[in-house]
Amino acid sequence: MGEQRSAQWYSGNDRNSYIHRAWMRRGVPSDSFEGRPQIAIANTASDLTPCNAHLDEVAEHVKMGIWEAGGVPLNLPVVSLGETQVRPTAMLWRNMAAMATEEMLRANPIDGVVLLGGCDKTIPALLMAAASVDLPAVVVPGGPMATGTFRGHPLGCGTDVWRLSEEVRGGEMSNKEFLRSESSMIRSRGHCNTMGTASTMALVAEALGTVLPGLAGTPAIDSRLLEGAHETGRLAVELVGAGRTPRTLLTRASFLNAIVALAAIGGSTNAVVHLLAIAGRLGVELTIDDFDRTGAGVPLLVDLQPAGRYLMDDLHRAGGFLAVLREVRDLLDPAALTVTGFPLVDHLDEARIWDPEVIRVRSRPLQPEAGIAILRGNLAPGGAVIKPAAASPHLLAHRGPAVVFDSVEDMRARIDDPDLPVEADSVLVLRGCGPKGYPGMPEVANMPLPKKLLEQGVRDMVRVCDGRMSGTAYGTVILHVTPEAAAGGPLAVVRTGDIIALDVENRTIDVEVGAEELAARVPNEATVNGYANPRRGWERLYIDHVLQADTGADLDFLVGSSGSEVSRESH
Numbered sequence: 001m002g003e004q005r006s007a008q009w010y011s012g013n014d015r016n017s018y019i020h021r022a023w024m025r026r027g028v029p030s031d032s033f034e035g036r037p038q039i040a041i042a043n044t045a046s047d048l049t050p051c052n053a054h055l056d057e058v059a060e061h062v063k064m065g066i067w068e069a070g071g072v073p074l075n076l077p078v079v080s081l082g083e084t085q086v087r088p089t090a091m092l093w094r095n096m097a098a099m100a101t102e103e104m105l106r107a108n109p110i111d112g113v114v115l116l117g118g119c120d121k122t123i124p125a126l127l128m129a130a131a132s133v134d135l136p137a138v139v140v141p142g143g144p145m146a147t148g149t150f151r152g153h154p155l156g157c158g159t160d161v162w163r164l165s166e167e168v169r170g171g172e173m174s175n176k177e178f179l180r181s182e183s184s185m186i187r188s189r190g191h192c193n194t195m196g197t198a199s200t201m202a203l204v205a206e207a208l209g210t211v212l213p214g215l216a217g218t219p220a221i222d223s224r225l226l227e228g229a230h231e232t233g234r235l236a237v238e239l240v241g242a243g244r245t246p247r248t249l250l251t252r253a254s255f256l257n258a259i260v261a262l263a264a265i266g267g268s269t270n271a272v273v274h275l276l277a278i279a280g281r282l283g284v285e286l287t288i289d290d291f292d293r294t295g296a297g298v299p300l301l302v303d304l305q306p307a308g309r310y311l312m313d314d315l316h317r318a319g320g321f322l323a324v325l326r327e328v329r330d331l332l333d334p335a336a337l338t339v340t341g342f343p344l345v346d347h348l349d350e351a352r353i354w355d356p357e358v359i360r361v362r363s364r365p366l367q368p369e370a371g372i373a374i375l376r377g378n379l380a381p382g383g384a385v386i387k388p389a390a391a392s393p394h395l396l397a398h399r400g401p402a403v404v405f406d407s408v409e410d411m412r413a414r415i416d417d418p419d420l421p422v423e424a425d426s427v428l429v430l431r432g433c434g435p436k437g438y439p440g441m442p443e444v445a446n447m448p449l450p451k452k453l454l455e456q457g458v459r460d461m462v463r464v465c466d467g468r469m470s471g472t473a474y475g476t477v478i479l480h481v482t483p484e485a486a487a488g489g490p491l492a493v494v495r496t497g498d499i500i501a502l503d504v505e506n507r508t509i510d511v512e513v514g515a516e517e518l519a520a521r522v523p524n525e526a527t528v529n530g531y532a533n534p535r536r537g538w539e540r541l542y543i544d545h546v547l548q549a550d551t552g553a554d555l556d557f558l559v560g561s562s563g564s565e566v567s568r569e570s571h
Helices: 015-025 055-068 091-107 122-133 159-169 175-180 197-208 223-242 252-265 270-282 288-295 312-318 320-327 408-414 515-520 525-529 537-545
Strands: 038-043 072-077 112-117 137-141 148-150 153-155 373-377 380-386 397-405 427-430 462-465 477-482 499-503 508-511
Touching: 038 055, 038 091, 038 223, 055 072, 055 112, 055 223, 091 122, 091 270, 091 537, 112 122, 112 223, 122 137, 122 197, 122 270, 137 197, 137 223, 159 175, 197 252, 197 270, 197 320, 252 270, 252 288, 252 320, 270 288, 288 373, 288 380, 312 320, 397 408, 397 462, 427 499, 462 499
Parallel strands: 038 072, 038 112, 112 137, 373 508, 397 427, 427 462, 462 477
Antiparallel strands: 148 153, 373 380, 380 477, 397 499, 499 508
16 A cells, blocks of 8 residues: 555554554554554544434444555544524534544554545534545445334434424414423434525535445435445545545546435535535536536426425335436536546446435436525625425516514514514515624524414525525525625615515616615624624634535635644653
8 A cells, every 4th residue: 555644653663653552552453563454433423413323333334444454443432513402503514524624634653534524513523634644535425314203204313303393383282282292302313304504514424425425315324325335445545555545536526416316306505605605625627516517407397395305215115316416417527536446427326216206217307406596686685595306486576575584582482573564575685694793603594484484384484694595495586695784785784675686597686776776775783793703712613614505605814724644752
């Protein structure tokens, strides 16, 4: 394999190499430091990240594969973010997790890394780190959970939380019955079983070429996940020998393939900010407009919640992700490589659809055009995002008066007020939820509908926000509005009663107020400064340096990479 990076620590007969070897021996074979690749397992297992709690078991199978291939496996616990647990929002910590992982990979005597993630922010953070340090790297997604049932019907975690809670608010379900469903919602280990952000990023990571082809989407309880983990361990050793690093694999073509895949699966809008951030670490030219140009005409082929009916274990049963990609093979760049060293398209020949209701053939799509749409106008000069596949068709062209909320707290306090000046054609506007304003860009853009409208049978409204939306959510939601209100965007000066016009076909979102009047309006201090203005710590650093959503909401000083070199000895 030639000179290993780890030899900088272990090779030689001086005091420092003695120290490095001696402290690492602890029962390993005596030849462990003589040319064997040292493979870190960046492990996001944590009891506080329930979707990743099983990754220690997955890591054991990765270890066996690494040993078998002649490498030395090294468990490296890294920052783990539980989407449902971390306050104020996991997105606040994504960049920190990426930075901490990058620094640990660079600082330690390793030659390659296996990235274990599952919950929403863990795979993006791991890939951002790997891209910046550029050591041979491969991802093992933790897999979706098994499907639970309630009242005889399968439950899509996340999606059915939103649906059932709205039924309670609309008087169609008792709160007691709602709480009964709680123990049925999460049936097993693994991440969300809908096409939420966790499932989306696992599949998108495979489309990028960073996952063993065919592994993403394997259920967490399926023994084939452990088999794939073992095989990935062997592959990690091969990657080191071949010098196959993220920078040699991840090209613009790889990212465009990921955008095609994102549209075909009806994936989460969160993939937009994550892919942009990963591309930014590599210096790959990628913009939000690429999501529209490349993905807008791609058909939706996967009938999964929230855009469809089925769930992730159904997708696996029906043929899996490679069967989806085979249907759009002509839209994929044939030159884009994977961690195997072969192009992604070379792994599609044997893929088959076994259930055409779950995975539609190209000639019979769920929707003919389902990619992410990028909107612009005087309300979002830097762009905004909408997922047409999750929206109500009758609202994709809409004009109505704004009902404005200055914060999440303001919205929650007033949304069910009987005197709220809201009608079915109103446009709900929520600001102060961008990267700087919250801080951390929470998943609150899919605002609950006013109770009085729910009682009238209204189930969707146009909603506009500078925050994000859970990948498990649905509705006609315009999100990632850029610039955000706290960064001085026009959203900061919209007033209740202003007419907002949405036209998805023409990609526009405007407030019908003259330019001079908009410029003359002064936002209130709370809108500009955000809900919190921390004096110290990560939140202070984040607010001072975070970029806007249209470039991935990374920190300005983390864009790009520093490689794997560490020039100075520790003793």
